[in-house]
Amino acid sequence: MPAADSPRRRRSDVSEPNEQVTGLRLDQISTHVATLGDAEKFFVRYGRAVGGYLRAILQDPGATDEVMQELVLALLRRGGVAKWPGKGRFRDYLKAAARNAAITHLRRTGRQPAAAELGEVADPHSAGSAADRALLSEWQSCLLDRVWRALEGHERRTPGNICYTALKVFTEFPHEPSPRLAAIATQRTGHAVGAEAFRKQVSRARCLMAELILTEAARGVIPPTADGVEAELHELGLWSYVEDHLPDDWRTRFFSA
Secondary structure, eight states: OOGGGOTTTOBOOTTSTTSOOBOOOGGGOTTTTTSHHHHHHHHHHTHHHHHHHHHHHHOOHHHHHHHHHHHHHHHHTSSTGGGOOSSEEHHHHHHHHHHHHHHHHHHHHTOOOOHHHHHHHHOTTOOSSHHHHHHHHHHHHHHHHHHHHHHHHHHHHSTTOOHHHHHHHHHHSTTSOHHHHHHHHHHHHSSOOOHHHHHHHHHHHHHHHHHHHHHHHHHTEESOOHHHHHHHHHHTTOHHHHTTTSOTTHHHHHSOO
C-alpha cells in the first residue's frame, strides 16, 4: 500500500465519505456515538436496517411505516437517543428500541402473532429469527454502502487513484482476465490502465476497503476494542472482507494493547 494510504498515517472517515482521512486510532473514536448528536446521525445512517427489522416483525408495510415514524420521533425528538448509555453495541440498542416499539404496536392493535413467534421477537437475546436475520443483512448492506461511497470519494480526491473503479470492475466481472478488466477500467476512467497497474489498484483498494470496514464497524462498538470489533464483523458476515487485507499488527496499530 502506498504511503498516502498507509494506516499508520491516516484513518478513513466513513461517517462522512467526502471528508479527508484523519490520523486517529480507532480506539480514539469512542466518543463519536456516545454523544447524543452522533447517536442521532448513526440512527439515520442505519435506519434502513431498522426498517427491515420492523418489516420482518410486523409483516405489514403500512404498520412498518407507522412504527418507524413513531420510533424516529421517540429516538430523535423525545430524548430516546439520550438514554443510550454510551457503551456496548449501538446496533443492540436500536434493535431493542425497535423490538419494543413493534411489540407495543402489535398489542395496541390486537394483531398478536403466535405466542412462540412473539416470544422469539420479545427475547432481547434472540439471534436466529427472521427479523434478526433481516437486521443483520440490512446492517451489512448499509455499512458496505457507506464504505463504497468512501472509496469513491477517496478516488475523486486523489489524482491518479482509481481504487474505487478498479475494485468495482473487479467485483462486477470476477471471472474476466486482468487485461479485459483493465480495458473496462480504462473505458470508465478515460485514462489508460494496464493489466499490472489494474492489479495493483485492486490490491490497494482491498486494503483500503478493509480499513474502512474496520473503522465503520468500530463506530458502533463503544468502547471500540480489537476483540469487540472483530466479533461484530464476524456477526455481520464481514470478517472475510478484511481478514486477508489488514496488516498483521492491526490489533495494536488501530487499537490500544
